[in-house]
Amino acid sequence: MIDVAIVGSGVAGLAAGLYAGRYELKTELFSDFFGGATASAWTIENYPGFESIDGYDLIMKMRSQVEKIGGKIVEEKVEKIEKRGETFVLTAGGNENEAKTIIFAQGAARRKLGLPKEEEFSKGKGVHYCTTCDGPLYKGKTIAIIGGGDAAIKGANLAVQFAEKIYIIEVTDHLNPEPVNMARLQPFIDNGKVEVMLKATVKEILGEERVTGLKLDNGKELAIDGLFVEVGAIPDVELAKNLGVELDEKGYIKVDNNMSTNVPGVYAAGDTTNFFGGFKQIVTAAAMGSVAATSAFRHIPR
């Protein structure tokens, strides 16, 4: 019998695993891909304590900390979670695992444009969802980044080191990144390496074998080698919904200040919640994980 089954192995899940382990609870983390969004986040400079660290290095530090305290990481997709009496039964990799409590910490999936060929070309044929991860593949090439938020501009700041030309295509009339990131990009806008197109949307992805261009809603066509979609994320809440967990009006798992959901024994932490409004950071995910584990600990009878 697992005390705390954590769905997800990103920062929120690992912080929950660390605290649950310190509470001497039998703790297992389940996820098909280890490390969550942070693992592919490139350079992190806003997690207090590390002036600058690669996301993958940070997540590996957190992993070893969890494993040292006794937490187990199971790299299997969770297929189903059911309630049987007072116990939860979590199916992963074809095996059933009984657990006293569940913490959902599975993050949020990248939002897509929903255009024809997008899915097909996303398999190594020029469509990407993480500029900081895949930008370096386009050395000397032309790319387009869709979106005007912080992820888009941070991605552009990385891409200028590799790409020859970068288009930023944003549906609203302004970019909305952290000012420090905008300031870094500005010289490249000024010298023309980065071209910003506002009030513009992609109508069609062009190309036969792979991406070769974009057609915009204003009729303009751009020749590109790679397309980077940075238009936000949607939380993966199916497992939670099937357990009867309530969502908020934006579709995220609804939690109170203790990270409790409406289902006793079920908690959530990190990007799968909308706890601090739209503000989703490594440090906030870590804090939520620590709180969720503490609530799980208090829930388990001793």
Added chain:
Amino acid sequence: MIDVAIVGSGVAGLAAGLYAGRYELKTELFSDFFGGATASAWTIENYPGFESIDGYDLIMKMRSQVEKIGGKIVEEKVEKIEKRGETFVLTAGGNENEAKTIIFAQGAARRKLGLPKEEEFSKGKGVHYCTTCDGPLYKGKTIAIIGGGDAAIKGANLAVQFAEKIYIIEVTDHLNPEPVNMARLQPFIDNGKVEVMLKATVKEILGEERVTGLKLDNGKELAIDGLFVEVGAIPDVELAKNLGVELDEKGYIKVDNNMSTNVPGVYAAGDTTNFFGGFKQIVTAAAMGSVAATSAFRHIPR
């Protein structure tokens, strides 16, 4: 004109300073003692990313991160904060500083027993409020720790390495630390080095020049060399109260999910709030600081 004036320079204040700096806000942190509770917290093993780190080392990493991004640390006690029109005027070290926003992150002060001689003996004469800080002074001696919470038991776990004999005196009928810390202490209770007295309170601190013993409410007298009071903390909220900031029922600064207080432009983070209930950790303080700075950033007109 300062954009964000932060009162306090512990983890919450430094995390706020980091984020405010990244938002390119003119940021200054004010406090008479740098580093907050973490600076004297000895070994930290529950901050995600660091398997084990000295509290002082962690706080110095956070300090250099803040200073690198342009945050300024002013080691002066804040004497007064007033509102003048849309601006706050913060007086520290006799100087007036104008600020657009205020973040209270001044932590909480240690709770005292309120006994005669306690204050007098706390000046280097055997009364202490942080076992992990001052325990090592009592090599080969006998000490008493008052309190049964996690701070008390963590302190005892350190003190067993130095002291000859340790009494733990707790007013309730049970100890209430994290199980992992209790498990570490158990062998020393079993071998008699640590003696736990439940349902007991200190009636009198004995000694002329310095602490020599305790008299308990059951009439028993203990000969000791040092007294460690670990009975919690009270938030330092006078500056906030004078600004009209609302407190919660326990006397902590009341904040919403954005770390906003009831006064526009005034935020709070860390142990001076009770945001996650009684749960006050380095990682939760850091998250709150990041959120408070983000709210301040959104509040300032651009």
